[in-house]
Each structure stands twice: as structure tokens, then as C-alpha cells.
Amino acid sequence: MRIYELLGRRGNIPVQIASLRDQYERGLQNYRSRNMAEARLAFAKCLEIFPDDGPAKLFLHRIEVFEAQAPDENWDGVWTMTEK
Numbered sequence: 001m002r003i004y005e006l007l008g009r010r011g012n013i014p015v016q017i018a019s020l021r022d023q024y025e026r027g028l029q030n031y032r033s034r035n036m037a038e039a040r041l042a043f044a045k046c047l048e049i050f051p052d053d054g055p056a057k058l059f060l061h062r063i064e065v066f067e068a069q070a071p072d073e074n075w076d077g078v079w080t081m082t083e084k
Helices: 015-032 036-049 054-068
Strands: none
Touching (some): 036 054
């Protein structure tokens, strides 16, 4: 399921928010490609721009989990919750 966040009116997005969006997209692409080192850098840059960014914090946590135990070869980018 894709989730979208409203960032502002088209053509009127603050530079800081556009930069956050670009870094987040870069992080997500690298995460899905299993390039966790590059994904970590992009999500860390998100937190430099907006320190309370929940999605960036969440993905950094998931990267830590995958660095401890890599997903299997058939991983499709989906995070499977194992606890509440």
C-alpha cells in the first residue's frame, strides 16, 4: 500500500521540504534495492533537515535490524511485523 504525504501546493513547496522529500526518496530507493549503506546516509540526511521525521527514524531502525540479520534473497521490500 502506498502512502502519500501532502507537502504543499504544487510549485510552492519550501526548499527545506523539497530537500527532505528528495533525500527520503533516495533512501527509499536504496532501501528497496538492498543498498543499506546508501539508504542509511539518505535517511540520516533527512534527520539533519528535520530531526523529528518519524519515517526516516523508522527506516533507520529497520536498516539496523537488516544489518544484524539480512533479509532473504526473495525479499520484496516489505517489512513484516513480528510483534506489537
